[in-house]
Amino acid sequence: MLPFLIRRLAGLVFLLLILTMLVFGLSRALPGDVAAMYVGLKAKPEQIQKARLELGLDKPVHVQYLRYMGRLLKGDLGISLRTHRPVARDLKEKLPLSLEIVLLALLISIALGLPMGVVAAFKRDTWIDSAVNMIGSAAVSLPIFFLALLLQLVFFNWLGWFPLQGRISTMMEFRDPLPAVTRFGLIDALLAGDLEYMADMAWHMFLPVVSLASIPLGLVARLSRSSLLEVMQADYIMAARASGVGETVLFFRYGLRNALSPVLSIMGLSMALMLLNTFYVEQIFNYPGIGYWALASIFSLDYPVLVAITLVLGAIYVLSNTIIDVLRRWVDPRIK
Amino acid sequence: MKDELKYKHLAEQAAREHRRERKIRTIAFLKRKSAAAALLVLVLITLAAVFAPLVAPYPDQGKGAVNLGERLQPLSGKHLLGTDTFGRDILSRLVYGARVSIFGGLFIVCAAALIGVPLGLWAGYSEGAPGVVISRIGEILISFPAVLIAIAITTVIGAGLTSAVIALIIPWWPWYARIIQGEVLRLKRMLFVEAAQMLGYGKSYILFRHLLPNIMRTVMVMMLLDFGPAIISIGLLGFLGLGTQPPNADWGLMVWEGAPNLMQQPWIAISPGAAMFILVMAFNIFGDNLQDYLDG
Amino acid sequence: GQKNIVYATSADVTTWDPSASYSTELTYMVNIYETLIRVNPPGSKEPFSYILTTGMQASDDGLIYTFDLRKGVKFHDGTAFNAEAVKLSIERTKKIGKGAAFIWSDLEKIEIINPYKIRFIMSKPVPLPQIAASAYASYIISPSVIDKEPAWFDEGHECGTGPYMLKNYRAGESWMLTRFKDYWGGWEKDQIDNILVKISNDSLVKLKMLLSGQAAIVNAVPSDSYKAVRDGKKTKVVYGPSYVNYIVFFNTARPPLDNVKVRRALAYAFPYKDIIKVAFDGKATHSRGIVPKGQFGHDERVFQYTFDPQKAKALLKEAGYGGKPLKLVMTYVAGNQAETRMAPLMKDQLKKIGVELELKPLSWPAQWELGKRAEKDGQDLFLLMWWPTYSDPYETLVSLLGTEKKTLWNFAYYSNPEYDRLIRKAYETVGTDRQAALEMYIKAQNIIQKDAPAVAIADAKTAIPALRRLEGIVVNPAYPGGLFFYQMRLR
Amino acid sequence: MSVKQKEKPILEVKDLVAEFTTAAGRLRILDGIDFSLFPAEILALVGETGCGKSVTAKSIMNLLAEQVCKRRGKVMMDGVNLLDLSKKQMRSYLGRRISMIFQNPIASINPVFTLGEQIRRLVRIHMAGEITRVKSELGCTTAAAIDRLAAANLEKVGLTDVDQLMRAYAHQISGGMAQRYRIATAVLGNPDVLIADEATSALDVTVQAHILRLLKRLSAEKNTAIIFITHDLGIAAQLCQQVAVMYSGRIVEVAPTAELFKNPLHPYTRGLLKAVPQLSRKTGLEHIPGTIPDLRNPPSGCRFHPRCRQAMERCRRLRPPLVETKSHQVCCHLYDAGNKEAAWAKS
Amino acid sequence: MGEVLIRTQSLRTWFPKRKSLLGKPGAWLKAVDDVSLTIYRGECLGLAGESGCGKSTLGRTILQLVKPRSGSVRFDGTALRNLDFRQLQPFRPRMQMVFQDPRSSLNPKMTMLKILAEAIRANPDHDGDSILDQAVELADMVDLRPEHLFRYPHEFSGGQQQRICIARALATCPDFIVFDESTSALDVSVQAQILNLIKRLKQRLGLTYLFISHDLNVLAQVCERIAVMYAGQIVEIQESGRLFSSPGHPYTRGLRDAVPIADPEAKQTFVSIKGEVPSLVDPPAGCRFHPRCDFADRLCATRVPELQRLERHRSWIRCHRYRQLNFNQERR
Numbered sequence A: 001m002l003p004f005l006i007r008r009l010a011g012l013v014f015l016l017l018i019l020t021m022l023v024f025g026l027s028r029a030l031p032g033d034v035a036a037m038y039v040g041l042k043a044k045p046e047q048i049q050k051a052r053l054e055l056g057l058d059k060p061v062h063v064q065y066l067r068y069m070g071r072l073l074k075g076d077l078g079i080s081l082r083t084h085r086p087v088a089r090d091l092k093e094k095l096p097l098s099l100e101i102v103l104l105a106l107l108i109s110i111a112l113g114l115p116m117g118v119v120a121a122f123k124r125d126t127w128i129d130s131a132v133n134m135i136g137s138a139a140v141s142l143p144i145f146f147l148a149l150l151l152q153l154v155f156f157n158w159l160g161w162f163p164l165q166g167r168i169s170t171m172m173e174f175r176d177p178l179p180a181v182t183r184f185g186l187i188d189a190l191l192a193g194d195l196e197y198m199a200d201m202a203w204h205m206f207l208p209v210v211s212l213a214s215i216p217l218g219l220v221a222r223l224s225r226s227s228l229l230e231v232m233q234a235d236y237i238m239a240a241r242a243s244g245v246g247e248t249v250l251f252f253r254y255g256l257r258n259a260l261s262p263v264l265s266i267m268g269l270s271m272a273l274m275l276l277n278t279f280y281v282e283q284i285f286n287y288p289g290i291g292y293w294a295l296a297s298i299f300s301l302d303y304p305v306l307v308a309i310t311l312v313l314g315a316i317y318v319l320s321n322t323i324i325d326v327l328r329r330w331v332d333p334r335i336k
Numbered sequence B: 001m002k003d004e005l006k007y008k009h010l011a012e013q014a015a016r017e018h019r020r021e022r023k024i025r026t027i028a029f030l031k032r033k034s035a036a037a038a039l040l041v042l043v044l045i046t047l048a049a050v051f052a053p054l055v056a057p058y059p060d061q062g063k064g065a066v067n068l069g070e071r072l073q074p075l076s077g078k079h080l081l082g083t084d085t086f087g088r089d090i091l092s093r094l095v096y097g098a099r100v101s102i103f104g105g106l107f108i109v110c111a112a113a114l115i116g117v118p119l120g121l122w123a124g125y126s127e128g129a130p131g132v133v134i135s136r137i138g139e140i141l142i143s144f145p146a147v148l149i150a151i152a153i154t155t156v157i158g159a160g161l162t163s164a165v166i167a168l169i170i171p172w173w174p175w176y177a178r179i180i181q182g183e184v185l186r187l188k189r190m191l192f193v194e195a196a197q198m199l200g201y202g203k204s205y206i207l208f209r210h211l212l213p214n215i216m217r218t219v220m221v222m223m224l225l226d227f228g229p230a231i232i233s234i235g236l237l238g239f240l241g242l243g244t245q246p247p248n249a250d251w252g253l254m255v256w257e258g259a260p261n262l263m264q265q266p267w268i269a270i271s272p273g274a275a276m277f278i279l280v281m282a283f284n285i286f287g288d289n290l291q292d293y294l295d296g
Numbered sequence C: 001g002q003k004n005i006v007y008a009t010s011a012d013v014t015t016w017d018p019s020a021s022y023s024t025e026l027t028y029m030v031n032i033y034e035t036l037i038r039v040n041p042p043g044s045k046e047p048f049s050y051i052l053t054t055g056m057q058a059s060d061d062g063l064i065y066t067f068d069l070r071k072g073v074k075f076h077d078g079t080a081f082n083a084e085a086v087k088l089s090i091e092r093t094k095k096i097g098k099g100a101a102f103i104w105s106d107l108e109k110i111e112i113i114n115p116y117k118i119r120f121i122m123s124k125p126v127p128l129p130q131i132a133a134s135a136y137a138s139y140i141i142s143p144s145v146i147d148k149e150p151a152w153f154d155e156g157h158e159c160g161t162g163p164y165m166l167k168n169y170r171a172g173e174s175w176m177l178t179r180f181k182d183y184w185g186g187w188e189k190d191q192i193d194n195i196l197v198k199i200s201n202d203s204l205v206k207l208k209m210l211l212s213g214q215a216a217i218v219n220a221v222p223s224d225s226y227k228a229v230r231d232g233k234k235t236k237v238v239y240g241p242s243y244v245n246y247i248v249f250f251n252t253a254r255p256p257l258d259n260v261k262v263r264r265a266l267a268y269a270f271p272y273k274d275i276i277k278v279a280f281d282g283k284a285t286h287s288r289g290i291v292p293k294g295q296f297g298h299d300e301r302v303f304q305y306t307f308d309p310q311k312a313k314a315l316l317k318e319a320g321y322g323g324k325p326l327k328l329v330m331t332y333v334a335g336n337q338a339e340t341r342m343a344p345l346m347k348d349q350l351k352k353i354g355v356e357l358e359l360k361p362l363s364w365p366a367q368w369e370l371g372k373r374a375e376k377d378g379q380d381l382f383l384l385m386w387w388p389t390y391s392d393p394y395e396t397l398v399s400l401l402g403t404e405k406k407t408l409w410n411f412a413y414y415s416n417p418e419y420d421r422l423i424r425k426a427y428e429t430v431g432t433d434r435q436a437a438l439e440m441y442i443k444a445q446n447i448i449q450k451d452a453p454a455v456a457i458a459d460a461k462t463a464i465p466a467l468r469r470l471e472g473i474v475v476n477p478a479y480p481g482g483l484f485f486y487q488m489r490l491r
Numbered sequence D: 001m002s003v004k005q006k007e008k009p010i011l012e013v014k015d016l017v018a019e020f021t022t023a024a025g026r027l028r029i030l031d032g033i034d035f036s037l038f039p040a041e042i043l044a045l046v047g048e049t050g051c052g053k054s055v056t057a058k059s060i061m062n063l064l065a066e067q068v069c070k071r072r073g074k075v076m077m078d079g080v081n082l083l084d085l086s087k088k089q090m091r092s093y094l095g096r097r098i099s100m101i102f103q104n105p106i107a108s109i110n111p112v113f114t115l116g117e118q119i120r121r122l123v124r125i126h127m128a129g130e131i132t133r134v135k136s137e138l139g140c141t142t143a144a145a146i147d148r149l150a151a152a153n154l155e156k157v158g159l160t161d162v163d164q165l166m167r168a169y170a171h172q173i174s175g176g177m178a179q180r181y182r183i184a185t186a187v188l189g190n191p192d193v194l195i196a197d198e199a200t201s202a203l204d205v206t207v208q209a210h211i212l213r214l215l216k217r218l219s220a221e222k223n224t225a226i227i228f229i230t231h232d233l234g235i236a237a238q239l240c241q242q243v244a245v246m247y248s249g250r251i252v253e254v255a256p257t258a259e260l261f262k263n264p265l266h267p268y269t270r271g272l273l274k275a276v277p278q279l280s281r282k283t284g285l286e287h288i289p290g291t292i293p294d295l296r297n298p299p300s301g302c303r304f305h306p307r308c309r310q311a312m313e314r315c316r317r318l319r320p321p322l323v324e325t326k327s328h329q330v331c332c333h334l335y336d337a338g339n340k341e342a343a344w345a346k347s
Numbered sequence E: 001m002g003e004v005l006i007r008t009q010s011l012r013t014w015f016p017k018r019k020s021l022l023g024k025p026g027a028w029l030k031a032v033d034d035v036s037l038t039i040y041r042g043e044c045l046g047l048a049g050e051s052g053c054g055k056s057t058l059g060r061t062i063l064q065l066v067k068p069r070s071g072s073v074r075f076d077g078t079a080l081r082n083l084d085f086r087q088l089q090p091f092r093p094r095m096q097m098v099f100q101d102p103r104s105s106l107n108p109k110m111t112m113l114k115i116l117a118e119a120i121r122a123n124p125d126h127d128g129d130s131i132l133d134q135a136v137e138l139a140d141m142v143d144l145r146p147e148h149l150f151r152y153p154h155e156f157s158g159g160q161q162q163r164i165c166i167a168r169a170l171a172t173c174p175d176f177i178v179f180d181e182s183t184s185a186l187d188v189s190v191q192a193q194i195l196n197l198i199k200r201l202k203q204r205l206g207l208t209y210l211f212i213s214h215d216l217n218v219l220a221q222v223c224e225r226i227a228v229m230y231a232g233q234i235v236e237i238q239e240s241g242r243l244f245s246s247p248g249h250p251y252t253r254g255l256r257d258a259v260p261i262a263d264p265e266a267k268q269t270f271v272s273i274k275g276e277v278p279s280l281v282d283p284p285a286g287c288r289f290h291p292r293c294d295f296a297d298r299l300c301a302t303r304v305p306e307l308q309r310l311e312r313h314r315s316w317i318r319c320h321r322y323r324q325l326n327f328n329q330e331r332r
């Protein structure tokens, strides 16, 4: 296990190195005068020149890159061209917000998708099975921005059950913010014992989380169904049945664990997919996480932020896959 | 001479038998209700897209001509799906937008396969360095958000369907390379590869004559199942204004354009969203069925 | 209880440093910091209000201005306001040299006469009152924070004299403006205690927030929704003048737009009325020259292009482009609601005179960058949303169409020495002879209209959707986007 | 059968028919299987690939899903027809009265649980009585008792190093060990019948020998009756008391081993025996011409007739009846009452 | 007979086992370790041994499908080991192989005709015009009918598929064919058909075979000599008759006794070799068989026995004690 982790970590470092090079190179190669953007609208040429010196943009690209990497090692991701704030600081604030909804969505998609798939497999060829199949297909076929808008229309406009936007009610925002311990809102609220705050936050997260969860839910439900059906054909299931192991144990204990491995793999993918989908969901729900930030930065070509976000997304992608691989090894000892 | 004729006859007969068997299987396949329904939807939408100028009630509005006299009309006999803020007939725009979705999706999927499959073949067959390098590059591209690629491309060649499609192909092909690499590694262990080696045939011969035909099925199914995600992805970029440019129609862009009016004129955003949903769902159902049918 | 409101807006903060601020944070800056004087909205009796001053005297040559400073003013940390604070603030701004600091380029020195009397000495007779009242680069900062780096401010710190203080800053997300108890103006009933600012780029979200009463005031709603808000039982739209206008630049550096006839043809082909109806909900005026309506320099005597396709066609033919369709590219900002609506209308009309306009919406940096390099191979038309930094047309006229060695704003790549000379002269005259300067500005603008390197389409109006309960919303075009919460009352 | 007439059979299969519903239509895989199994008897079931041996075994165990495979006929055990039992009722038989092991031992062990976890569950299911006994005897916890019983069972099949084995996963052990382990799990409930479906075909001869010896011992010690399904007539000859020869869904001949090898009656059996390569035989091999029938449209009458040298007109039309001779049961028109002499003459 | 067709000398084929971090092999799996044997023109040499002992690898090494690590293979006088892909090409058609699993040896996307045509074309001096005729002839040779040529592999039964494989091997007019367990997946009756076919072809075409099988009964049917392999090494090469009547090596005897005999009279007891097959990564020191050998002494545990030539021509044995042990008696 340890060598495996070391190898994965080395892979991560390598990936990040390449990613930084690529994104950094891109940010310098692409048109879009970094210094001019830094100075802002209506900048004067001499101001831009000054900023260029200040940002070290007069140096050759490789020097700039090395400097950037040097600062990166110290946890300094540079300064946003748009807001002039340290990127690392904003990242620290916004990443947990997005991770929170993404993880919740992941949780929901597993907590619902897996039982759906299992029940469908168990009740194969019944109406339950076709219903799950239909729901699964629909869930993966819904364009996420459309789903988000639809949810707003139905649950805010028509039914009024859920709030429209943001991460807490404005009423709550007039109160003092909670102490940031973990930076995960729900957990911080729980730690602070402020259940009202927590409920309010959960209420606001609901629609974004549902939008995010839709695709993974469909994937997990469909995959767990087919994987389980395949596993139930295996020799060892037949053998256990022949030795007198009961049908329920066979299905839910023997079969399920065997079927889990592909489901786990799809979760790694889902994680990456959902992080990208926060770009849309957070925009539509006005949820101030990393996706919202990324989108705003994209349209203002805020390169330091984009580099940082790319790195973080890359790292999360690799890390979540590593975690998934560890889990898969644990579930299935055959995986080398 | 006579023998030759006889064999020719035999060959024809065998081919005929094959065709008949395939026909029977295809009919059985189409008897599945969901497959047939999905196929029908696909065919209808594709036909509408191809013959857009004939199908659309107001072709010039489909292409972007404004009609300020009839802004924001609700659904009616004249405008079956209403009109948008420029007074353009939504149905006409849907029909033109279908072109983007279908042909854009087709292009992405084909290009991804065209790049990914040969690289995957190469990576799988030669193991060692090329395999590692290709899968590494793939990993990097996959972990690179498509939106950022789209931005990069947009800044160079400007926003448009072309940039969106290129931006999507870049992180898309590695999936093909990856799957094909795995498939080749599996097939390579098949003994017929060794048999061909033993006959003195070289790598490229084996690759193209033996391995390629055997992975085509996988590639086809993958392409079919990828159609939906590709269409949605074009929509996503269109939604961000990184895809098709106004006043051309694109379903994602139409949702984006209609979103501000969601409360008063919900039809503007809902029609293209629903159209996309139906198209993608049809592709998915058809692909699932096809996979079942090919596997079964 | 407390009077709290929510302001939902897309106006984000790019910097909290009042010396460097030159962007949308103006909305909040005018509430936190104050300037020596403030320009009054058009139609007011007096051109200026005295804020941190109580009086002003100018020398006849327009080079020396003396201000009497207001007494009893405190900064938010309790530091007293005096002449030193003024001198240090302006010098800091000048030294840092960021943002709009260039407005002080003709300032020679500042002399403190006594703690409440200060003298500005200029090298040229520029309009100092307008400069001192500028929406940018003219704020007075407490001496206690004068040495702080911009980064300190950007973390959400401030120390001004304004009626509101900044609290709970979450960048790009939300923050609070909260009442400064010791504000020199004092406080009355129904004034607002706290303003929660929520950043939202989505006009639909803002509309819904307003309609549901979550937000009391927003900066915009979807274009097609203004009517609904205006007619709403609980909501209203406050309209006011604005110096924002939309200008199309023609690329004069290369064919076919190097031909003045083609440029004029296009100017006659834009559907000004339709644009105002569709893109501005009818609430804008057809531009007359590139100086916006209401600003000094705008005048009825400036020539105006009107929608006249016949004339346009004729001009095109004259220019030799009668037959084959002309292909042109126009860039604009993808996220700008008005521009995204104008563009298809322009395209549609140009098509009718045989011009195929390709639309190319870009992010602002990309559009700008392309524009800067575009003389040879960029756009043909550049659609720009513009607003002046301070209340004098010189900046607009020189930035947009003055000769530039390296393109920065002159996306027409236009150069006319006579025009350059004329506006410079006007600028230096305005401090002493306003009427003469006006004549020169009109003349300069008519040169532009004749040459048509650029044509302004519409002068926008400010439209502020808000709850009816919220009164006292005053629109001051000299402070674009600025909301003076102190003047508002919540009933 | 005639030898053991006095004893009551432990398992009786009567006219077992199995039909699969597939895309190609209905396939009659089993076309009336009849045989009886007596306590402590080892019966070999031999036949070519696809003739339905495994389906027979699975049908007896009631392991096939009703939707895929329709069955008729009787599988009698203690006067109960197993085919009539529901899945739940079947559980009191599976592993306790009747058990089964498969061709690929490694694939028939769940790969994601340790061997220990799996055998412990079976101990819990089948050895409740022993668990309480061991608990009271040794005064240990239930878990310890289960462990002990599991280990004891593994040792009984000749596995050593049991502690380590219980912690291993299927992919970590050799095929021989895996098959021993499978036997241990299969006989842990002391079943009266054990079906071994090609239990040694995937193993080396040396390992196969060990397994065969183990099965022989088991049958002798515990009176377990074994149905040993195999291709290998050598095993049938050496291990089994009775041999049943199967061809395309029917048992064509049953006889005691010695009798069958010495005096095969059915033409198919004869052909089969001549095709077996043997060390001692120097003469060339003979083979049965033709190939196994296509089950989508099986031959009319006797399914073997297209390949039979002695086929008669009748064979094409009529399904041959079951004929009992002194020691044989044979399914062939040659032994119909009228034809007996002719047949003897020819053989 | 008597002409040497193939001679291997101290052949070693080692596979790298699990790479270390730097990509260098940490250990070797010695699938073939010091194998020297000779195959004479026109004979059929059998190769027996337990699963995983390296039989297939030896066959594949001889055919240069895997490159040996050391040692040499001479085919008809030419050393093959150092030839590159191009130089090897003329030899390819002369040596063919037929595998155990016919299904995976046939490309499912090619008709039988295409499969055969591909093989015919591989022979440098094939007659271009008459590929179809040759294919028909080949089909006939393996008892398939011309109309079969147009079918796909999945339309054939296992036995027929194996016939196609054999026809393909014959298509290049080889001198030498390796049969790697070519009949073990088949039913007895089909196996008999194929074995007969193989024997017939050998006589008709004067072929030389290496016949790999774990089934001694089968080897006895087709081979003149049999080599027994254990853990990567040849332990004994004997004329097939003698191998059964008086096996020289204890392993050979164990193997022989484990094979069930299809004769109820024989009354076998299934006494077999104890223990498990050793690991090929680090095989036991000394004689590799000694941990499982009932007759091993101290010498066996320490010194590696040499492959010694027996008095009789063409027989070899690798055992320290074969002189003392006399398994001359007939089988029990």
Ligand SMILES: Nc1ncnc2c1ncn2[C@@H]1O[C@H](COP(=O)(O)OP(=O)(O)OP(=O)(O)O)[C@@H](O)[C@H]1O
Residues within 6 Å of the ligand: D020, D022, D027, D029, D047, D048, D049, D050, D051, D052, D053, D054, D055, D056, D068, D295
């Ligand atoms: N689930 C199934 N669906 C359809 N056909 C089946 C199924 N299981 C088995 N068959 C068919 O039933 C026939 C008999 O199969 P079975 O497995 O009993 O043969 P067998 O005698 O055990 O052969 P082998 O010796 O190869 O194990 C075969 O033709 C097979 O294709």
Ligand SMILES: Nc1ncnc2c1ncn2[C@@H]1O[C@H](COP(=O)(O)OP(=O)(O)OP(=O)(O)O)[C@@H](O)[C@H]1O
Residues within 6 Å of the ligand: E015, E016, E029, E031, E049, E050, E051, E052, E053, E054, E055, E056, E057, E058, E214, E280
């Ligand atoms: N390409 C390879 N790479 C690594 N190891 C291999 C390779 N080919 C074979 N081996 C290993 O070499 C050993 C001998 O394999 P080989 O296939 O030669 O055995 P065999 O005697 O033919 O066995 P069987 O009777 O099962 O076919 C086995 O342990 C196998 O795992």
Ligand SMILES: [Mg+2]
Residues within 6 Å of the ligand: D053, D054, D055, D197, D198
């Ligand atoms: Mg079977």
Ligand SMILES: [Mg+2]
Residues within 6 Å of the ligand: E055, E056, E057, E180, E181
């Ligand atoms: Mg082998």
